[in-house]
Every structure is written in C-alpha cells, then in structure tokens.
Amino acid sequence: xxxxxxxxxxxxxxxxxxxxxxxxxxxxxxxxxxxxxxxxxxxxxxxxxxxxxxxxxxxxxxxxxxxxxxxxxxxxxxxxxxxxxxxxxxxxxxxxxxxxxxxxxxxxxxxxxxxxxxxxxxxxxxxxxxxxxxxxxxxxxxxxxxxxxxxxxxxxxxxxxxxxxxxxxxxxxxxxxxxxxxxxxxxxxxxxxxxxxxxxxxxxxxxxxxxxxxxxxxxxxxxxxxxxxxxxxxxxxxxxxxxxxxxxxxxxxxxxxxxxxxxxxxxxxxxxxxxxxxxxxxxxxxxxxxxx
Amino acid sequence: xxxxxxxxxxxxxxxxxxxxxxxxxxxxxxxxxxxxxxxxxxxxxxxxxxxxxxxxxxxxxxxxxxxxxxxxxxxxxxxxxxxxxxxxxxxxxxxxxxxxxxxxxxxxxxxxxxxxxxxxxxxxxxxxxxxxxxxxxxxxxxxxxxxxxxxxxxxxxxxxxxxxxxxxxxxxxxxxxxxxxxxxxxxxxxxxxxxxxxxxxxxxxxxxxxxxxxxxxxxxxxxxxxxxxxxxxxxxxxxxxxxxxxxxxxxxxxxxxxxxxxxxxxxxxxxxxxxxxxxxxxxxxxxxxxxxxxxxxxxxxxxxxxxxxxxxxxxxxxxxxxxxxxxxxxxxxxxxxxxxxxxxxxxxxxxxxxxxxxxxxxxxxxxxxxxxxxxxxxxxxxxxxxxxxxxxxxxxxxxxxxxxxxxxxxxxxxxxxxxxxxxxxxxxxxxxxxxxxxxxxxxxxxxxxxxxxxxxxxxxxxxxxxxxxxxxxxxxxxxxxxxxxxxxxxxxxxxxxxxxxxxxxxxxxxxxxxxxxxxxxxxxxxxx
Numbered sequence: 001x002x003x004x005x006x007x008x009x010x011x012x013x014x015x016x017x018x019x020x021x022x023x024x025x026x027x028x029x030x031x032x033x034x035x036x037x038x039x040x041x042x043x044x045x046x047x048x049x050x051x052x053x054x055x056x057x058x059x060x061x062x063x064x065x066x067x068x069x070x071x072x073x074x075x076x077x078x079x080x081x082x083x084x085x086x087x088x089x090x091x092x093x094x095x096x097x098x099x100x101x102x103x104x105x106x107x108x109x110x111x112x113x114x115x116x117x118x119x120x121x122x123x124x125x126x127x128x129x130x131x132x133x134x135x136x137x138x139x140x141x142x143x144x145x146x147x148x149x150x151x152x153x154x155x156x157x158x159x160x161x162x163x164x165x166x167x168x169x170x171x172x173x174x175x176x177x178x179x180x181x182x183x184x185x186x187x188x189x190x191x192x193x194x195x196x197x198x199x200x201x202x203x204x205x206x207x208x209x210x211x212x213x214x215x216x217x218x219x220x221x222x223x224x225x226x227x228x229x230x231x232x233x234x235x236x237x238x239x240x241x242x243x244x245x246x247x248x249x250x251x252x253x254x255x256x257x258x259x260x261x262x263x264x265x266x267x268x269x270x271x272x273x274x275x276x277x278x279x280x281x282x283x284x285x286x287x288x289x290x291x292x
Numbered sequence: 293x294x295x296x297x298x299x300x301x302x303x304x305x306x307x308x309x310x311x312x313x314x315x316x317x318x319x320x321x322x323x324x325x326x327x328x329x330x331x332x333x334x335x336x337x338x339x340x341x342x343x344x345x346x347x348x349x350x351x352x353x354x355x356x357x358x359x360x361x362x363x364x365x366x367x368x369x370x371x372x373x374x375x376x377x378x379x380x381x382x383x384x385x386x387x388x389x390x391x392x393x394x395x396x397x398x399x400x401x402x403x404x405x406x407x408x409x410x411x412x413x414x415x416x417x418x419x420x421x422x423x424x425x426x427x428x429x430x431x432x433x434x435x436x437x438x439x440x441x442x443x444x445x446x447x448x449x450x451x452x453x454x455x456x457x458x459x460x461x462x463x464x465x466x467x468x469x470x471x472x473x474x475x476x477x478x479x480x481x482x483x484x485x486x487x488x489x490x491x492x493x494x495x496x497x498x499x500x501x502x503x504x505x506x507x508x509x510x511x512x513x514x515x516x517x518x519x520x521x522x523x524x525x526x527x528x529x530x531x532x533x534x535x536x537x538x539x540x541x542x543x544x545x546x547x548x549x550x551x552x553x554x555x556x557x558x559x560x561x562x563x564x565x566x567x568x569x570x571x572x573x574x575x576x577x578x579x580x581x582x583x584x585x586x587x588x589x590x591x592x593x594x595x596x597x598x599x600x601x602x603x604x605x606x607x608x609x610x611x612x613x614x615x616x617x618x619x620x621x622x623x624x625x626x627x628x629x630x631x632x633x634x635x636x637x638x639x640x641x642x643x644x645x646x647x648x649x650x651x652x653x654x655x656x657x658x659x660x661x662x663x664x665x666x667x668x669x670x671x672x673x674x675x676x677x678x679x680x681x682x683x684x685x686x687x688x689x690x691x692x693x694x695x696x697x698x699x700x701x702x703x704x705x706x707x708x709x710x711x712x713x714x715x716x717x718x719x720x721x722x723x724x725x726x727x728x729x730x731x732x733x734x735x736x737x738x739x740x741x742x743x744x745x746x747x748x749x750x751x752x753x754x755x756x757x758x759x760x761x762x763x764x765x766x767x768x769x770x771x772x773x774x775x776x777x778x779x780x781x782x783x784x785x786x787x788x789x790x791x792x793x794x795x796x797x798x799x800x801x802x803x804x805x806x807x808x809x810x811x812x813x814x815x816x817x818x819x820x
Contacts, residue, residue: 053703056701056716056717057712057714057716057717058712060717060719065701065717065719107409206725225747226747226748226766226768226769226770227745227746227747227768227770227772227784228784252725254723
C-alpha cells in the first residue's frame with residue numbers, strides 16, 4: 001500500500017474530501033433532504049457487517065476502532081448525537097460533515113452510509129445512559145474538594161495542564177469518564193491520534209521530566225517535542241522550553257500526571273455527582289445554561 | 293593548474309548555458325555533479341553526489357539562499373531535477389514549476405486540470421519529473437502521462453494510461469531511458485491490476501506494458517487463487533533503476549490487494565512485493581525476486597533498487613541491494629536475481645529470518661485476525677518509499693527507519709470497482725510511541741554501523757555526498773546534516789512542516805546548493 005506517508009487512509013479521505021468539500025457539500029445536503037428516514041437500515045445483520053467494515057477503514061482513525069472515541073472524534077456509542085440523532089441527521093453528518101469541526105464531508109454511496117448508520121445503531125444504546133447524581137454538588141466537587149479544576153478547564157475556569165472539559169459529555173461516554181477518573185493510566189492513548197500531526201501518532205498524555213544541567217527536575221506534559229527540543233507545560237502551569245543538548249536527560253514515563261481517584265479519595269456517591277456534572281457539559285448549547 | 297582552470301571553465305559553461313539533456317548525459321550523470329538529472333541522481337539509484345564544497349567541517353555554517361512557495365497544501369514529495377541552472381519540480385494537486393536555480397524565481401508554472409473524483413490513497417502527491425532532450429515527463433493523479441516543454445511548461449503530449457474511475461492513479465517520477473519514458477501505476481488500495489509502462493518520449497505512444505499480475509496462461513498466474521488475480525493490486529509506484537550494460541530496468545512492486553486479508557488470494561501472489569528485472573527495450577521479464585510472498589502486512593517492496601559493483605566473497609559481482617519495507621536488508625545478484633544474503637535492520641516479528649532460498653521464514657501465529665495481532669514492523673514498514681542513499685566512499689547505505697509496530701485486524705471484504713479494498717484496518721500499537729532513526733547499514737554484511745535517532749517516525753529519505761555529509765529530513769520539520777562516518781549531528785534547521793521527501797544537491801557559479809521540500813515550499817541552502 002502506498003500510504004507511506006499516512007498511517008490511515010481515513011486521513012487521505014479527509015484530505016480529499018476537504019479539497020472537494022465545497023463542491024460536494026451542497027449536493028450531499030440536497031441528497032439527504034430528499035431521503036426518507038431509513039428505518040429499514042436498522043438491525044439488518046448484513047448491513048451492520050458492511051457498516052463495521054466501512055467504519056473501520058474510514059472512520060476509526062478519528063472515532064476509534066470500536067467507535068468509542070479517539071483523539072479527534074467523539075464516542076459514537078454513547079447514545080448522544082450532538083448533531084442530530086435521527087437517521088436522516090446522522091446521514092447528513094456523515095455525508096456533509098460538520099462545518100467548523102474536523103468532521104469532513106465523505107463521498108460514500110448512499111447504501112454505504114446506511115450501512116454505517118446500521119452499524120452505529122447496533123453499538124449505541126437508544127438513549128444516553130442516565131446518571132443518578134447531583135450535578136450541582138458535582139460541580140462543587142470539581143472546583144473544590146477533588147481539585148479537578150487545578151488542572152482541567154471548563155468554559156474558561158480552571159487549570160491549563162490537562163484537557164479542557166467544556167464539551168466532554170458530547171465526546172465521551174459515562175463509562176469512559178468513570179475509567180478516566182478511577183484509573184487515569186489505563187487508557188492514555190488507546191486508539192487515539194494526535195490531532196497536531198497527520199501521520200497517526202498516538203496521542204500520549206505521557207509524563208515528561210527534564211533533568212537540567214544543574215540537576216533540577218522539571219515535570220510536565222510535552223506540548224511538543226522533536227529530536228532537538230522539548231516544549232513543556234509544567235505541573236506548576238508554566239511553559240518551559242528546552243534544547244535537549246543543554247539538559248542532562250529527558251525522561252518519558254507512560255503514565256498520566258493525573259492521580260487515580262480511588263474510593264477513599266472520591267466516594268461512589270461523590271463520583272456519581274461529579275459524573276452528573278460532567279454530563280451537563282456539551283459545549284455551546286449547555287454552556288449558556290451552565291455558564292459560570 | 294591549467295587542467296583545473298579548464299575544468300572550471302567547462303563547468304561554468306555547462307552551468308550557464310542551456311543544453312539538451314540527452315540520453316548520453318543521463319548515462320554519464322555521475323560526470324556532471326553540478327546537475328541532478330534523474331530521480332535518484334543517477335541510474336544506479338545511489339542518491340549520492342561527488343560535490344564536496346559542503347563538508348563535515350563546514351556544514352554547520354549552512355544558510356538559506358532562497359525559498360519557493362508552491363502555493364498548495366498536502367504532502368510535498370517531489371525530488372527536483374536541476375539541469376544547466378534551471379530547477380524543475382512537481383507539486384501537490386497536479387502542479388509543476390521551473391525555477392532559476394540561483395534565485396528560486398519561477399520561470400513557469402503548470403497546473404493540471406484534475407477531475408473531481410480522484411482516489412489517490414495517500415494524498416494528492418507527485419514525486420517529480422524525468423527529463424530527456426528538451427522535455428519533461430510527469431505522471432498525473434488521473435492516470436495520464438504527459439510531456440511538457442522544459443523552457444515554457446507547454447503541454448506537448450498527454451496520454452491516458454488507465455481509467456482513474458477504477459482508482460488507477462499515478463504518483464511516480466518517471467524514468468527516462470534511451471527514447472523511453474517508464475512509469476509504474478498506483479492504486480494497490482483499490483484492487484487494481486498493476487502495470488509498468490514505457491512510452492515513446494517523442495510521441496507518447498505506448499511502447500510496452502508489463503502487467504505485474506500474470507494473466508491466464510502466463511507463468512505465475514497459478515499463484516493467485518480463483519479470480520483474485522483480476523483485483524490483486526500489485527502497483528509499481530516508485531521509480532526504478534537501470535543498468536545500461538545489462539540493458540535491464542529494475543523496478544520494485546507493491547502489495548497484493550486486499551492488503552491485509554489473504555483468504556481469497558491463496559498462493560504467493562506473483563509479482564507482488566518483488567524486484568522485477570525488465571528488458572529496457574521490450575519490457576520482457578528477465579528475472580524476478582519476491583521479498584514477501586502472500587503478504588498480509590502491506591509490505592510493498594517499493595524502495596529504490598541500489599545497483600553496486602563490488603567484490604562478493606572474493607569475486608567482483610554486479611549486486612542489487614535493497615533495505616526492504618518488510619524489515620530485511622537484501623543483497624541480490626542483479627544479472628540473474630540470485631539471492632545472496634538478507635539480514636534484519638531493526639525489530640522484525642512477522643518472520644523469524646530469511647532462508648537460504650531467499651524466502652522468509654514466516655511466523656504463522658502472527659497472521660492478522662479479526663481481533664487484532666501485533667506485528668513489527670507495522671504496515672508502514674521498517675522503512676518505506678522515501679529514498680535511501682548509497683555512498684561508495686563509506687560503503688554504507690543510509691536508510692530512514694521507523695520503530696512503529698501495528699495491531700493488524702483482518703476480515704473479508706467484497707471487491708467493488710473504484711472502492712478501497714483493504715480487508716482490514718490497522719492502528720499503531722498504542723502502548724509504544726513510534727520513533728525512528730537514520731541508520732547506516734554496511735552493504736557488505738548488513739550490520740547497522742550507526743543510528744541517528746529521530747523523535748518521530750520519518751517520511752523523508754537521505755542524500756549523501758563526497759563531503760562526508762548525509763542530509764535527511766524528519767517528520768518534525770527538521771532538515772538535518774549528519775557526519776556520514778559517525779552519524780553525529782553537524783547541523784539542523786527547523787523548516788516548520790513535516791518533510792515528505794529527500795534532498796538533492798547541485799552546483800552553480802562555484803557554489804554547492806542543497807535543496808529540500810518541506811510543507812509546501814522548497815528551501816535552498818549553501819555556505820555563506
């Protein structure tokens with residue numbers, strides 16, 4: 001295969017699609033508008049199988065192998081559809097893409113789109129998992145006792161070190177969130193791609209420690225790195241920029257800087273409250289209601 | 293002294309006056325290092341120059357001379373050519389250009405009007421021109437071969453090689469030999485049936501075609517189960533090398549389709565992942581050597597064949613060497629394809645080794661399955677299409693390598709014309725972040741002499757010179773010069789975008805230049 005320069009054909013599809021997006025967007029929208037909602041696409045084993053194969057080849061680079069989300073694309077098994085949950089809406093999202101996001105228009109044939117929808121329907125629960133918990137208390141925990149906001153930011157408030165969670169509910173399942181809190185090391189990078197590069201390197205929230213010439217140890221997350229330099233966002237939330245030839249050592253540890261929150265640190269009921277709060281974070285729409 | 297002055301005068305003459313690039317000049321390209329006349333610099337595939345003004349002692353002083361913006365996005369994979377003071381390059385999305393090699397100023401620009409629905413697997417790329425006479429030859433993403441006038445960029449002829457609706461496409465830089473323009477097709481992701489074509493440089497008439505999958509009744513056809521040969525892939529997307537004495541063109545081939553599911557293409561799948569030796573006049577197969585029979589990992593053999601004459605076990609022998617994507621470094625006799633030697637040049641798990649017969653000893657428990665199997669090297673290979681460099685002074689082959697291992701999953705997939713035909717997907721092993729290295733391999737024993745580490749796995753190749761410098765570009769945007777003997781870092785510059793190509797060098801007005809594509813620009817460096 002020629003994809004010498006790309007790990008995933010999906011990116012090539014994205015690139016091609018982007019180039020011709022202007023032309024095909026209008027056509028795709030028109031097509032989708034004329035389509036009846038394809039309830040017939042549901043539950044057909046053959047379509048699900050075809051859809052799975054298409055999904056793996058074209059969508060998994062961003063959405064993850066099992067559609068549970070990747071570095072660039074949201075979880076599609078959560079039952080929440082940010083851009084519309086009807087078959088017609090999902091059809092439109094796939095064919096026309098989502099302007100202003102990384103979701104490209106795709107040049108599938110209609111039958112292929114329906115197969116992908118059938119596959120996604122086979123994965124997703126019909127409704128979002130309901131969380132019993134008190135979001136108001138969860139918010140207090142987030143910004144208070146659990147110290148989440150020391151590192152994570154929500155709508156402009158909080159720390160810089162870790163991923164911004166303003167839209168986390170739109171992108172991640174409840175199960176994923178619980179995992180990330182209880183065992184942050186477990187799924188640092190599985191199936192994810194670094195959104196900053198195009199060759200499919202896994203997105204890694206590794207811990208990086210620079211040992212300076214004077215023996216000082218400085219730990220943080222590498223915002224960028226190459227053979228000659230490393231750009232660190234340190235645990236005290238400063239940018240420290242190093243030339244590798246001027247430091248003693250650069251140590252990479254495949255573990256998260258985030259501490260695991262066990263039962264002792266965060267009880268089950270506190271966890272449920274926290275998740276209930278995170279579940280309200282869906283970006284602009286919820287932001288206006290939620291705004292701090 | 294007089295001799296030197298005369299030589300300088302001759303060089304100045306050839307540098308400043310436009311002359312036809314005859315086949316004789318291409319044959320003798322080693323004698324005019326002031327130019328860069330073929331994809332690999334010379335027919336032997338070396339990507340090596342005898343220029344030595346820039347050397348290990350002064351490379352740290354290199355400064356930029358000019359930059360040229362192509363004005364388009366996507367991977368910039370061209371190898372520019374330089375003839376008599378003019379630089380010729382191809383860009384992304386069907387673009388091409390000619391520049392004043394001294395200033396970087398454009399002389400002309402060409403833009404191919406490409407159809408909308410194209411299916412190049414891996415970007416709207418092109419790897420460069422071939423030059424012959426006063427013409428440039430270029431392949432196109434819509435599967436045409438075209439000839440342009442070198443002075444104006446005017447289109448002289450345009451022939452259709454294959455149907456782009458069926459996902460046939462071209463990305464290769466052609467090879468000009470005698471009166472022929474030789475090209476190989478791309479599209480191994482879409483179940484094409486691959487070929488290598490030769491066209492008449494004067495008229496564009498097709499002179500011969502070698503089908504890389506034998507048809508019914510032809511030897512090798514039996515290596516494809518059922519009807520799988522019809523959609524078996526086997527593209528030929530990297531420029532071959534040429535031995536004028538043997539009159540053989542050496543052209544490597546790519547993967548069988550679907551790349552990661554072999555259930556319906558039982559057999560060795562000839563001539564996938566092979567080195568082909570074709571008669572330059574007729575395209576008839578003289579010999580072949582298959583590196584990875586019945587491939588399940590996408591190990592195209594599309595790495596530049598390097599032709600070296602050396603003593604082998606006490607006797608002079610015409611060798612062909614290749615550091616293959618499958619992780620093994622190979623030495624063959626290029627007169628008849630005899631397998632001489634193979635050795636891994638990095639971490640290889642898919643095979644335990646290569647037997648005396650040249651066939652890999654495959655690890656059958658690592659075949660892709662629906663649940664995923666971790667295999668090294670990954671689908672992108674231990675190395676890939678980006679050019680290696682052979683330096684006869686050090687006897688080393690400089691190869692950009694990757695540490696990536698992939699999780700391969702595999703499942704049957706029905707063929708549909710013009711649609712991707714992979715039978716799988718693969719993802720990088722999520723636990724180990726892939727890195728890379730520029731490695732120097734001793735060509736006589738396959739030993740890795742030194743290794744210069746890359747933070748990320750590379751997409752750019754290497755150029756070496758008599759100045760004892762190896763130039764290479766990494767995926768983090770660094771253009772790097774290292775010591776050819778030791779691998780020590782001499783100089784680097786950050787160009788702001790990943791490098792997807794390999795540098796060339798030339799001389800003009802007594803000044804040696806090194807040119808590298810990065811992002812969507814060409815950058816030229818020289819000593820101050």
